[in-house]
Amino acid sequence: MRQWYTIFQKEMLENWRNFKWVWVPLVILLLSIMDPITTYYMPEILDAVGNLPEGAVFKMPTPSPVESIMMSLSQLNTLGVLVIILMSMQTITGEIKSGVSEIILVKPVSYSNYVTAKWASFILISLASLFVGLIGSWYYTNLLFGDLNFIDLLKVFAFYSLWFMFIISLSIFFNTIVKSQGIILFLTIVVVMALNLLTSVLGKYFNWSPSQLSQHIEDMLLTNHISTDLIMSAIITIAASLLLLIGSITFFQSKKIVE
Amino acid sequence: MTLLAVKDLTKTYGSHTAVKHVSFELTKGKCIALLGPNGAGKTTILRMLAGLLAPSTGSITFSGYKPNQDIRKEIGYLPQYPAFHSWMTGREFLIYSGQLHSLSKKEALEKADLLLKKTGIYEARHKRIHTYSGGMKQRLGIAQAIIHQPKLLMLDEPVSSLDPIGRRDVLTLMEELKENMTILFSTHILSDADEISDELLLLKQGHLLESGPINDLRKKYQTAMIELQFTGDIALYEQKLLELPSVTNVINKRDVLHISVTDVEQARDEVIQKAALELWPITQLTMNHSTLEDLFMKVMTK
Structure with missing residues (x-):
């Protein structure tokens, strides 16, 4: 446990020194508040830049607070996921490539400590970033579109953070089986896209898939009730993340000898 | 007394065999040179001993352990081209190394300062490692390899990339370390082996051609x-x-x-x-x- 904490502390320090603790929250915040704000100011923006014919009138429906929060989530679902992958895609391969792992792994470092400490450090950044982003989105939602209960926001955070956890587990998993960062990025995105595609095509059978989380979160906000589907999606997401983590440790270990 | 016994060690990469049926023993307290031209399999052998590579066949037995058991606690290892977390300072890296060897923070701190002085990089202890010169990195590399006082220190080409002064410093340091631990180092430079080693392992194209105390070999040839x-x-x-x-x-x-x-x-x-x-x-x-x-x-x- 002490060794785990040593590695975790090193990861935290590294992510601080390479500014991940700065740019990730900033980008996530930006992504979260972008859509609510641009939607609100869309008429003015169109007025200012669009060469609209004289007398053209646009009627835009004002989104509800729930729709506003969901706009943020849909940004996070695409670009946010990319940011999370970019942040974590070289955590293990980078060290193998630079040769640091040759010096670190000849020390009696437990492979599971090594993998899980890295995992935990990225979870922490991404959850902190998500929290900052959602607070931003919540602030502008309240300001521009109407009240949203803070407790509801916390529920959104609690369930949506599982999606980020899943992405990080996926990225770390590919870190342990593929050497090239580009391929890690590619594979992680392919898996996420495949999951999204399967969910939308075969929704019936994939109702509890991790990528359904945001759909269920929206239902939760609309009905004010945590559905079984949401709970099951959450459980499946946690289970999948743990499986990926166990897989990562197993793959990583099998590359080296420890008997 | 035998510290480590290697039996019939072979490493195959696809169709290429880098190490072929190598057997030898390391005597406790000696300084042993692994000598051979480039491509002889020196690094592969060291990596297998360090547990970084799995042998294709054969066994590595450390005294007091079962064959092929995890012996990372007992060894210190410096790769040929050591890479560090270059965003850390030298001192931070040593403390981190010590803690990974389950020293307490306080012990690691004390050991780190001691070794920084011993290896002559104490002045640069608060500088980021990416500003270090080749010689300083090599010394930091030795320091991180001995912070837990290993029984066996393995150095892969410790002096090959250094200028004459850095080379002299590292050889002097190794001379000192010989007193406290068994050293196995690889080199293709004969005079280095001649200068500090007690025993030789001569390798060529993955074969162990000769081994034994340096004076016995001299007499023989x-x-x-x-x-x-x-x-x-x-x-x-x-x-x-x-x-x-x-x-x-x-x-x-x-x-x-x-x-x-x-x-x-x-x-x-x-x-x-x-x-x-x-x-x-x-x-x-x-x-x-x-x-x-x-x-x-x-x-x-x-």
Whole structure:
């Protein structure tokens, strides 16, 4: 446990020194508040830049607070996921490539400590970033579109953070089986896209898939009730993340000898 | 006492076999040089001993452990091209290394400062590692390898990439460390092996050609030869030397007579007797003590 904490502390320090603790929250915040704000100011923006014919009138429906929060989530679902992958895609391969792992792994470092400490450090950044982003989105939602209960926001955070956890587990998993960062990025995105595609095509059978989380979160906000589907999606997401983590440790270990 | 025994070690990469059925033992307290030309399999062997590579076949047994058991606690290892977390300072990296070896924060701190002083990089302890020179990195590399006082220290080409001053510093450091731990280091530079090692492992293309204490090997591969220098005309004596019973051949190279003999000591006595009798103007008589290079060349071309 002490060794785990040593590695975790090193990861935290590294992510601080390479500014991940700065740019990730900033980008996530930006992504979260972008859509609510641009939607609100869309008429003015169109007025200012669009060469609209004289007398053209646009009627835009004002989104509800729930729709506003969901706009943020849909940004996070695409670009946010990319940011999370970019942040974590070289955590293990980078060290193998630079040769640091040759010096670190000849020390009696437990492979599971090594993998899980890295995992935990990225979870922490991404959850902190998500929290900052959602607070931003919540602030502008309240300001521009109407009240949203803070407790509801916390529920959104609690369930949506599982999606980020899943992405990080996926990225770390590919870190342990593929050497090239580009391929890690590619594979992680392919898996996420495949999951999204399967969910939308075969929704019936994939109702509890991790990528359904945001759909269920929206239902939760609309009905004010945590559905079984949401709970099951959450459980499946946690289970999948743990499986990926166990897989990562197993793959990583099998590359080296420890008997 | 045997610290580590390697039996029938083989490493295959696809169709290429980097290490072929190598067996040897490391004696506790010795400094052993793993000597061979580039591509001989030195790094592969060290990596397998360090647990970074799995052997294809064969066993590595550390004293007190089962064969192929995880021995990372007992060893310190410095790769040929050490890479560090270059965003850390030298001191931070040493503390981190110590803590990974389950030293407490306080112990790691004390050890780190001690080693920074011992390796002569204490002044740069608060600088980021990416600002360090090659020599400083090598010293930091040695420091991180010994912070937990390993029983076996393995260094992969510790001095090959250093300038003469850095080389001298590292060799001096190794000389000191020899007192406290067994050292196995690889090199392709003969004079380094000659200078500090007690035992040799000679490798070529994955085969272990020779191994043993350096003096025994010297004796084994020593050429029976005497060199003689004279004032005056050398040619006069060539014929006379050939008449001696234990002399087999005489060659004149740059006014030095290289005399091949059947037995060095007997031949020496014969030469001295004859020279004393006839008052030869000898300026120098050398009984050949073959260099490590002769030995190396002989083993490699065997």
